[in-house]
Amino acid sequence: MPKDGGIGDSPKRREDVRFLTGTGRYSDDINIYNQVYAYFVRSDVAHGRIAGIDAEAAAAMPGVLRIFTARDFEGVGGIPCGWQITSRDGSVMNEPKHPVLADGKVRHVGDPIAVVVAETLAQARDAAEAVVIDIEDLPAIMDMRAALTPDAPLVHEDMGTNLCYDWGFVEDNRQAVDDAIAHAHHVTTLELRNNRLVANPMEPRVALAEWNAAADEYTLYTTSQNPHVIRLLMGAFVLGIPEHKLRVVAPDVGGGFGSKIFHYAEEAFCTFAAKALRRPVKWVSSRSEAFMSDAHGRDHVTKIELALDENGKFLALRTETLANMGAYLSTFAPSIPTWLHGTLMAGNYTTPLIYVNVKAVFTNTVPVDAYRGAGRPEATYQLERVVDKAAREMGIDPVDLRRRNFITEFPYATPVAVEYDTGDYHATMDKLLALSDHAGFEARAEESRRRGMLRGFGIAHYIEACGIAPSNLVGQLGARAGLYESATVRVNATGSISVMTGSHSHGQGHETTFAQVVGDMIGIDPAQVDIIHGDTARTPMGMGTYGSRSIAVGGSAMVRATEKIIAKAKKIAAHLMEASEHDIELKDGRFTIAGTDRSVAWGDVTLAAYVPHNYPLEEIEPGLEETAFYDPANFTYPSGAYGCEVEVDPQTGKVTVLSFTAADDFGNVINPMIVEGQVHGGLAQGFGQAMMENCAYDADGQLISASYMDYAMPRAADLPMFTVDSTCATPCTHNPLGVKGCGEAGAIGSPPAFVNAVIDALQRGGHDVTHIDMPLTPDRVWEAMQERGVRDA
Template sequence: MPKDHGIGASSKRREDVRFLTGTGNYTDDINVHGQLYVHFLRSDVAHGRINKVDTAAASEMPGVVRVFTGADFEGVGSIPCGWQVTDRFGEVMQEPPHPVLAQGKVRHVGDPIAAVVAESLSQARDAAEAIEFDIDELPAVVDMKEALKDGAPKVHDDLKNNLCYDWGFVEENREAVDKAIKEAAHVTTLELVNNRLVANPMEPRVAVGDYNRANDESTLYTTSQNPHVIRLLMGAFVLGIPEHKLRVIAPDVGGGFGTKIFHYAEEAFCTFAARQLARPVKWTSTRSEAFMSDAHGRDHVTKIELALDKDNNFTALRTDTYANMGAYLSTFAPSVPTWLHGTLMAGNYKTPLIYVNVKAVFTNTVPVDAYRGAGRPEATFQLERVVDKAARELGVDPIALRRQNFISEFPYATPVAVEYDTGDYTATMDKLEEIADIAGFAARRKESEAKGKLRGLGVNCYIEACGIAPSNLVGQLGARAGLYESATVRVNATGSISVMTGSHSHGQGHETAFPQVVAEMLGIPEDQIDIVHGDTARTPMGMGTYGSRSLAVGGSAMVRATEKIINKAKKIASHLMEASEADIELKDGQFTVAGTDKSVAWGDVTLAAYVPHNYPLEDIEPGLEETAFYDPSNFTYPSGAYACEVELDPDTGKVTVERFSAADDFGNIINPMIVSGQVHGGIAQGVGQALMENCVYDENGQLLSASYMDYAMPRADDVPFYSVDHSCVTPCTHNPLGVKGCGEAGAIGSPPAVINAVVDALQSGGHDVTHIDMPASPSRVWAAMNG
């Protein structure tokens, strides 16, 4: 019998009442009295020297309050980067400045040149057209390998070249890996592209800056996954506003997928302009602006080599990756191709020797940063593609080759510096074979062939590192932030509870799942508990939601705070029942004295805490509110096995996903329905990357896929009904809930399954195709089939 409340129950998502009835409160719903509107004049060339920006005529246009240019931000800080990578020679990365508005040069299409603040948005747009600017267009660099050649145009004149860093990991393994590959019985080599993506959350970014002259306080309403991080980065590094004078509020946020982690120029602009003008300033991104100003994702070019011995055991792995940083370093950009990517290259396999080289490159394109999975999808895609290719080259079953090389003993220290605490990769593969009906594939292929279609089966595994992460470790790796999480559990006098969390929900269902945990611990109904998040003035300093960390880290903080509540409540209960504290038990919302029929209800104890007439004031303080900060001791390592079946139309090259199955091990599950939903969404994004989505620049740096007319988003009819299972559970060993995180798995595990299936389908039709780059669009598949 499934549970109907608490941990393990599929409680209905309470936030959906407002999301589905149009009563959410998104940033664009916020309008502050007297607000002005800003329109950004953005560069339409990818690279150019700014000779002149004349705002005189624009400033005289109706309704214009002020026109800002880069010169207005000369005393203002640069948009900071939150992670410093050290290269393989011991040097720190090249880190160029990132002005709020362009200074001297524009470096990508969409780079803001000027900002018009006016009484209405139309007036601001009209005036922007009256800005006279003179920009000398310079040759642009878009291709990473071209950007690294001698004589290539420099994105940043003051840097040595366009190389941000050349990272080696683990550098000490380099020679041993080279030797093992040289001596291997078989080496499989694959060159591939991990295509650039645009995150496209349903809600575009919005920022509203407000300023109160009376108390010198600034407030920023913004579409952020981590308001405290924005407050810290913007307040301390850009605008110089101390934290007690700066409040950042991220209300309902309509999807983030990583792209709303970062601190953006528009946030700093609205906060800055509101202070300058002493009036609120609002910016709402159009979808067109989002394409050229939201941080993009992925964009890696990789060569990977897998060495095997004569018995098909993996002996070494070497990768050589170029990672596009775009024109500026976005907040966490340097960490994505390095610590979130290189550390995952062992995957699920006991490959003893691994060396990862990553060259991060500046180009005249929109900055690239974390997007659902962030580095881990790139690692998984390379690894699972090369393993699949190896199996085909060796003529062995791809599943058997994987099983043979699985890590099977835990904890397991990989050669890429992480230690997996638990896992059972054989169990998830067994489960996958069952739910995907792998045994029935041959019959389904025959049916497809009878219709003139090719059918392919692709299988892969994945591992990811979630719950980022121990602060002392990430500090050593270059993070300029701690990565703990916080929670305050405030018990009210009548027993209801507000939990203030530093995590932020932008679709994940925290408002439903988090109360399930507290309700379970206290034995009270879930509806007695509400979650407060997204406001630096109402929540303790927290690091926000990304990297599938909220439950593993934020949930653990909440557990710790709730444990403190229970300890104090037991003290109060022991006083009320005149019993020893050691004998007090809490069950189903009742405190009892072990071995007696004495009890007091949860509400009696909470009332006593706030109406302490009969209360041990000499021993404990009144009130019932506790805060905990939780810093994990390790990452968590969700894992699983995915299978995709595609049908391929040989006449047109069109691929359709017919079946998709996912067997995941997320550790313990709080709300199975929400977990399934997270996997469903992730698979849709992974299928989108594999078959449809592609962010394309031409050689001059013009964005060709700049709208939904050309950027193909997956729609409901592009994906099948999924079969997902998360019954394989190896609980995380180091957090109190035994949870691992599920937010990114679908997007990490699905692209290689799709491409493995497409290659399988093509080979079944006699086509000598060993790889196809994403997206495997109809035209690409047809081209591959026709040489």
């Protein structure tokens, strides 16, 4: 049994005390004496040339200090992209310039053109209304296929194409895959869309920057998932500020889901303007502004083909995807449809041959980047939908078809360049079927039929790669940064501990789980462990939080640093007890000589480290503080089986989710309560995508889902209470905690399970519907039923 508050226990989240009592400290809660306010003037057309900017009247309005345009940023670098992809012909991707403010041309609705800085936000907003922008409209290109035609309007004329890259993986497999599909007993083909999404975190983005003239130092407060990366990108590539002169602070952050990973123009602008005006400059995004300035997610169109033999064994898989990049390349955008998607196309299955082709395309839309799951949901959705369709076409039970193809021996090297170290996919499937009462489904379906309703059950099995790693590998794949994590463990004289981590929390519960890890290793109350994060001046260089890497990479760095602490503390304890350090054991906060009852308390050892009256000075230095950088040897591979039961009203197309069961393998679990909450959140976002969320543009590039009046978000009443289980654990073999990551799983496995359930319901009702693109709104479901009719009608 876990110790109270230790690994495996579920203490309440300590950070929730301040969040629930309104005493959290978010970026917008921070105000600096003499600060001024920025308001961005953004393009209201998708594509056009800037013929003129008339800011004379606006500049004369009350409180206005200055109006900035692209002319003020001559000599300033553009917003950088953090990943470079190489096309299958060996050429590097097309990488357009991304100016802080639109220079000569606008490329999407919301593209920033000018910024008014005034004494108050109201004054800045009023003056922004008076700025007259003369834009010569150009044809907007919105459709990815049309964007690749020879006569398509160009988002970036200097590139001569709207193609960012044409990526093939694994290129050596291509001919073999083509041959296998050509000669297979059965081939299932499916064309599908992974709909564009807006992340919509609870807290919109904020940037507040100040410049200290005496020291020539900058401080930026921002809503970021990785403040060190923002400091690196903005300092080195945009504004040319030495890192030791730039401090980036991300205090409490109200959700991110990927959208706060990236370096945005607003951060660079406020930092630049703070020096130009010699006053702190603050910008706060409105919710409407967030819809057209935060990076969007997903937006793929895919054709997938699965070849099977007569027994239902998978022979080969081939996919062709168009991935929307939007108008510019966001920080990690090129990696999402490629290395975070293509490498997961094996899923849980022993498919011997796989070939993935991705064409990334520029359009006149908001840039697209990582959103919860980042490439893994796209891969899982394609795979689990085509597997379900193949099962129907071949007359094989969907559960049985998956079982016939599960990987059962580990480690397993996939044909798409990753190696799964451990897993048990039959166990998670067994757990799912038991918890969901799959055996009783037919009786429930009959009861629905008597009421004139259609009931369906859908299954999806997923695997994801978490804790992006290792640095030397991702460097070869095009990453322009390392993907290690760091931790400094500082033990105070009285035995309490401060842990400084490069990871950053935006809702995951780090302050609780990280303290559990360190407290458990030493055997002290986690309440004695303080977690410090989100400030580049106080924490070692780290890569932040995304990709379910917090505990697997950040937690492992803490383990390594704490191991160093324990090793040194044992030397001190051995000296105090006049024993060999090799005979010293640490348990429950006491150092004991093995085989004896002689011991010394943790606090006595830490005090000796700082008051070294009786201390082995000739062997070790005073003090007790250690730093570790952890660069993982491999990804971690969480997996799971998800089951969704729905009821469809054939009169209206309305889908009601009756139950949802998630059986996950997250390896060792630090805090089961927090893990369950993470899964719940991911499931809600997955259902949002599958049922109702859709970021839509019209043909002219106008964002027609630019507010909550038009962009539907799931509410509690739309979803059932989830059944969540993570007891089918196969610990990760290559990190010290045996953990795998859990933050994105729900958003990865739930969309295909839901869609499979709806298709199952319609098929059982006699409708020959094989696919409906997400979101499965009532009108889409109803229209699909009308188009296909009833088979026996």
